[in-house]
Amino acid sequence: MTEPNRPADMATVLHAGGRAETLITVIEPEPQAPLGRLREWLSAQNLSVRMVRPEAGDPLPTLNELGDGLxxxxxxxxxxxxAGHPWITPLRDLLRGVVQTRLPAIAICLGAQIAAxxxxxxxxxxxxxxxERGVVELELTQAAGTDPLFSEIVDESVRAAVRAGxxxxxxxxxxxxxSHDDGVVTLPESATLLASSAGAPVQAWRAGRLLALQHHPESTPERLEMVESRITAWKMGAVTDEEELKALTDDELPLQAVAAGRRVRxxxxRAEPVVQAFGRALxxxxxxxxxxxxLHKVSTNF
Incomplete structure (x- = not known):
């Protein structure tokens, strides 16, 4: 499911609880892959969120304009x-600077691939x-249990799994x-591998304060159902191009596509307790x- 349309304006700031102390920038390459419930979880942490949508024409911010996280x-x-998306090259340069300056960052799916x-x-x-599409098992490395960023997320997720059986x-x-067709095949030398899966040897990794995830903690069962049903319809030949696919309504889906979506949902x-625990801890x-x-910027007059 897509979120309600918002102005494609880099200066759009969603204030959490009326506070604007800590600002993060979110780069959303495609409205079909929105921030989702990660927006709610970030807002619960009293963060202010500035959205940047390059496909809608928003210019990418400079490193100094990112605020306190990305x-x-x-x-x-x-x-x-x-060639088709010229913002990818400057985003790659921006992510290189993010890692070098140790700006806190999360890179998901395409974001993780560009970061790599x-x-x-x-x-x-x-x-x-x-x-890979649907639910897979994240296979944690030994480093995941002691990583300064990832271990806390893992611990909370494991506790949620135990409670849910x-x-x-x-x-x-x-x-x-x-939900991905592409993937990281060679881990950057400076990165620490945190998790793999059967179909993605590089599922999660960290470099500096950047945490890269091939999976989607921001997604939902409803969204996975929507994606799977439409991809199945595409494979069945029910539509011939991406625009038709985006416009496809639930009533127009072949029964086989509907069934595939329901299975994934x-x-x-069943995995929801763990997925939500992971996202909230993240x-x-x-x-x-x-x-x-x-605080470091303020104290050093950065």
Whole structure:
């Protein structure tokens, strides 16, 4: 499901509880891949959010204009499609600067792929490991348990899984929501691998204060159902181009596509306690890092 339309204006700021102390920038490459419920979780941490939508014509901010943190979301385009989406090249440069200056950042799906390329990794479109869509098990590395950013998120997610009766294989597996054809195939040398999956050897990693995730903590069972049903309809030949696909209503879906979407939604609903715990902890850890970054800037007159 897409969010209600908002003005495509980089200066649009959504204030959390009337406070505007700590500002983060969210780059949303495609309205079909919105900030989703991560918006709610960030707002609950008293962060102010500025949206940047490059496909709508918003110029990318400079490094000094990002505020106290950055979130880069996903999209259907490839990390290599600079010709069709010229903002990808400056975004790659921006992410390189984010890692170098240790600005707190979250990069999701396409964002993680562009971030990897920015600091020496490589991505493949499509991934040689195949497509992942729906719910998969995140296979945590040993480093995930001690990582200064990721370990707290993992601990909270594992506790939620135990409460919900979801197996974690002694805290080494977590269900996550995925939807991607491309993927990171070579981890940047400066990065720490935090998690893999059967179809994505590089699922989560950290470089500096940038946390990169191939999966989608911002997504929902309803959104996964919508995506899966329409991709199934596409594969069945029910539509012939992307514009038709975007305009396809639920009533126009073939029964096979409807069934595929419902199966994915049921899987995602079973994983909900863990997915929500992960997302809320991610927002909390990120907010703490952003506030610390802001205080450092203020104290050093940055």
């Amino acid at each position: 979130v880069v979301l996903g999209g259907p385009m490839s990390a290599h499609d600079e 390329e920015a600091i020496g990794g490589t991505t493949a479109a499509p991934s040689p490991h195949g497509t 979801i197996p974690t294989r002694d805290g080494t597996r977590l269900p996550v929501l995925v 049921a899987d995602a609903e 927002a909390r850890v990120f907010a703490r890092q952003a506030r610390a970054y802001r």
